[in-house]
Amino acid sequence: MISRRAAGLPLSSTATLDAHVKKLAAEGVDVINLTGGELDFPTPDVACRGGIDAITSGFTRYTAVSGIAPLRQAIAERLTEKWRCPYEGDDVVVTNGAKQALANAFAVLLDPGDEVILQAPHWVSFPHMISLAGGVPIVVETDAGTGFKFDRDAIVDRITVRTKALLINSPSNPTGVVYSRAELTALAELAAEYNLAIVSDEIYSDLVYGGVEFTSVASLGADTRSRTITVGGFSKTFAMTGWRVGFAAGPRPVIAAMSALQGHTTSAPSSISQRAALAALVDEPIQELADRKAELERRRRLTCDGLADLPGLRLAVEPEGAFFALVDVSGTYGRQHDGVEIKDAATFAERLLHEVQVAVMPGADFGVPDHIRISYAVGAAEITEAFRRIRAFLTT
Ligand SMILES: Cc1ncc(COP(=O)(O)O)c(C=O)c1O
Incomplete structure (x- = not known):
């Protein structure tokens, strides 16, 4: 019944993971959502x-x-x-x-x-x-x-x-x-x-x-x-x-x-x-947009600094705009977590969410299967806590 054009069309992976994480949060899981393409600021x-x-x-x-x-x-x-x-x-x-x-x-x-x-x-x-x-x-x-x-x-x-x-x-x-x-x-x-x-x-x-x-x-x-x-x-x-x-x-x-x-x-x-x-x-x-930008700039710094010395993770390129950081996770390949071997960004993201409740986007659908995308659209306290958890995940 479905046309050839529509048959192969997957759901948007970003929207799907974001919805899954929001559902977990609604169920009371203390999850930090770094998958989103949506700023936490209120509409002006x-x-x-x-x-x-x-x-x-x-x-x-x-x-x-x-x-x-x-x-x-x-x-x-x-x-x-x-x-x-x-x-x-x-x-x-x-x-x-x-x-x-x-x-x-x-x-x-x-x-x-x-x-x-x-x-x-x-x-x-x-x-x-x-x-x-x-x-x-x-x-x-x-x-x-x-x-x-x-x-x-x-x-x-x-x-x-x-x-x-x-x-x-x-x-x-x-x-x-x-x-x-x-x-x-x-x-x-x-x-x-x-x-x-x-x-x-x-x-x-x-x-x-x-x-x-x-x-x-x-x-x-x-x-x-x-x-x-x-x-x-x-x-x-x-x-x-x-x-x-x-x-x-x-x-x-x-x-x-x-x-x-x-x-x-x-x-x-x-x-x-x-x-x-x-x-x-x-x-x-004009000042309100400037304020939002200043806050994002602060979060960007926190994110880049947080990534600076995490074993196995490498910021792929210094982000200069938007609110994302692309991170190479291939340095974690071969690690075992709960009997599961990390072998690509998808398994990395899945284990990270499961073990320390931090959600990040695996890169395969962005054309980079060895990378994850971290969004710093969330507040500074959440970013800091996310990096504390990611460090714990990588060092245990
Ligand atoms: C590169 C890019 N283009 C377009 C959009 C879509 O934006 P809109 O909400 O205006 O449809 C997004 C949203 O994530 C995006 O990242």
């Missing part, structure tokens, strides 16, 4: 008030399919002013989270068999989104040697007549790596040389640390902008995961096609959420 007050105002004033009907005009305009202004990408409101479509923006972008870009180049480690959903749209994900491996960034020659080796797009995710989930302006310029030149579209997932753009500068691909010039679909959202910057608001900005024919697709499938996101997002964007005091 202004955003909540925007949502409440929408309800009480009866702003509860379908909106324009591509989103309400003031929100499209505010997103365009933010991209123009903060990231120097000169977009206008008509260049933007508002979506049900960045997830829908990405899925719809691939759906309108790809014909069956078209190839999209992405790197490993990659966010778990990217390959599935490309396949669901009829495309073929072409995964280019990266490692510590290339700073977990694309190597130009490795991309060129994989380009064929079917290559349609290059997918970039900076800051990256799961590495936290941020591409520099020069590195993005080199990728943009490559895209121009081979006439590729660029899908740039910039959902973590506001969360970069330690003086590192975020560069938006579309700010690199008119030619690059004309081939780029910039994807972003409100889930991470404004701790609004449940409101489901994201966006894409790009060439008008692409945005129009994405709007048409959305018009026949989901329509626009909830009117209430759009008003909340608008309020967050326009009215949130």
Whole structure:
């Protein structure tokens, strides 16, 4: 009964493990959840008030399919002013989270068999989104040697007549790596040389640390902008995961096609959420985002310091953005825990959860089976306690 397209589709491993851990916690298990892609901060007050105002004033009907005009305009202004990408409101479509923006972008870009180049480690959903749209994900491996960034020659080796797009995710989930302006310029030149579209997932753009500068691909010039679909959202910057608001900005024919697709499938996101997002964007005091960033920066330091001298674990690369750290666990292989041998990141994560109740994401679905992803979206006290438990796990 199930189509070939859907039959092989696994549940999202991050969402599944996160749900399992939340269930354990609800059952009273003292578990520390470092799997999540969701900040523990509350949604800003202004955003909540925007949502409440929408309800009480009866702003509860379908909106324009591509989103309400003031929100499209505010997103365009933010991209123009903060990231120097000169977009206008008509260049933007508002979506049900960045997830829908990405899925719809691939759906309108790809014909069956078209190839999209992405790197490993990659966010778990990217390959599935490309396949669901009829495309073929072409995964280019990266490692510590290339700073977990694309190597130009490795991309060129994989380009064929079917290559349609290059997918970039900076800051990256799961590495936290941020591409520099020069590195993005080199990728943009490559895209121009081979006439590729660029899908740039910039959902973590506001969360970069330690003086590192975020560069938006579309700010690199008119030619690059004309081939780029910039994807972003409100889930991470404004701790609004449940409101489901994201966006894409790009060439008008692409945005129009994405709007048409959305018009026949989901329509626009909830009117209430759009008003909340608008309020967050326009009215949130700048200081509040700065405070959230400062707290994340503190947690990042705690995480990196905590990983510094754990036997068998190695921070794969210093994270500069997002709220994840990728950790190589191959140094623990061969250890026995309760009669189970650790032989990959999955067994490591399973034993860690079982023995000391710390949940981390195994890396196989991110394309790195010898690594785990640690999320520092939780409070400092939990991070400290998690490392105390991990040390105990590794030294007994
Ligand atoms: C790289 C990346 N892109 C997109 C998303 C989806 O975000 P949204 O909640 O806006 O759909 C996530 C969320 O985990 C992510 O990590």
